[in-house]
Amino acid sequence: MFGIGKKLAEEATQQAESAAQVAVNTVGQTVQQAVDQAKDAGQKALDEVYKVAETGEKAVKNVANQATSWGKSFGQ
Secondary structure, eight states, rough: HHHHHHHHHHHHHHHHHHHHHHHHHHHHHHHHHHHHHHHHHHHHHHHHHHHHHHEEEEEHHHHHHHHHHHHHHTTO
């Protein structure tokens, strides 16, 4: 009689351990997905910052070139 109860207890323990492992794996995968998404979002944000910086740099160069051209055309 006690053998059946012990066997049931062992099976229940194994099932609980399996369920816990599945839960841990699922959480691990979810965390990894969140990390990957955060990395992607951060990289996209950096890419946008670089684009804005490049655009600003080009604008400054264009203004400087235009000022130089105006200066030359007015004899300065």
